[in-house]
Amino acid sequence: MSKINVEGSEISIIAIDNRDYISLTDMVRNIENGSALIEKWLRNKNTIEFLGIWEEMYNTNFNSPEFEGIKNEAGFNRFILSVKQWVEKTNSIGIVARAGRYGGTYAHKDIAFEFASWVSPYFKLYLIKEFERLKEEEQKKLGWDIKRNLAKINYRIHTDAIKNKLVPDKLSKEKINFIYASEADILNVSLFGITAKEWRDENPDLKGNIRDYADISQLVCLSNLENLNAVFINEGMSQSERLEKLNSIAIEQMKILSESESIKKLK
Template sequence: MAKNKKVEIEGREITIISDRSDDFISLTDIAKHKNEEATGLVISHWLSTRFTVEFMGLWEQIHNPIFNVTEFSNIKNEAGANGFVLTSKQWISKTNAIGITSKAGRYGGGTFAHKDIAFEFASWISPSFKLYLIKEFQRLKDEENDRLKLEWNLQRTLAKVNYQIHTDAIKENLIPKELSVANHEHF
């Protein structure tokens, strides 16, 4: 099940969805740093650049076995030309992309991208914004790791205590006292 977390960068709240080993960061939240009202346009302008299309295509080829390379080549040939516009939904539907998702809805909706892609987008918005995002993301991951270590240690301690309780109960209730005394005499 996906868990939402938030970090704050330069006064902006950025949503991060973690699901198993993948983290997806809200491009919509990042885009608000550039233009509060037109986040979709900001994302679309970024997606329409030749550099971004090449980066996204390479990322997908590395991570996505069902990536549509033929459609990617068509998009790459058009990228950067005057009038070329690419939305996240077009990218996803044409190429079977998995590195970026787009959901409709007022709460929980928006465009999210794998952390690798989101950091690249943040760099396009502002190099300082990208650096702060990386630092906050790393801080969040360090906190999660510390919590997991603590939980693991707690589970380990509980297992140890439970083992002692179980073995004591077995000694007291299941092993006949005569057998126990007889076994000790042989040793």
């Protein structure tokens, strides 16, 4: 569940079958008799027609004959329709009623925006603005998660290559860790021009390590260098040869990445 704040109202958003559903209940929570507005909107003939068109576009199990009967009744003073009745009679998927802690009436974003427009065009515009902002943040987080997981995979490839090719048998744990650290520093020196210890000595007040303060371009390049170093290790290339080659590659890649429009957008 996600939440957005629209003009002082906290509005919940849930995912159903990978689709975003926005709480209509939250939209009218701060309006007097707000819950009655949802059913009033639902009884509107134009609303019924809109919902029917949406369902026929996206819902293969929509009960069209039942919908036609409801549409013919809409507009009469005697016409009454609740969300629960609408869902049960038509097999609707565009609007759902949820019970429990996060209960209420939720509608697919297309329908929720239509409801917001009926309540207040002003509110609708801000709702769309905040919803789009949320989606942008989710995309950024997704991109970061993908990059982080890719870095983990590349790190495993790199450390396995070290283990299989550079770590002799029956070494102490301390010496094995030294080999891993020295290999990590090959990448640090190739890209940043400095070892991890030198960076810590120069930045005693900063927490973490040099890679925690790298920018997007440097992290992408570092991920590439880990892969390449694993290949060079498996090929039997010496540490000095690898350092020189990786540094040359890092220089070329950083030139390209610094001019990349995609990287600029991530930044």
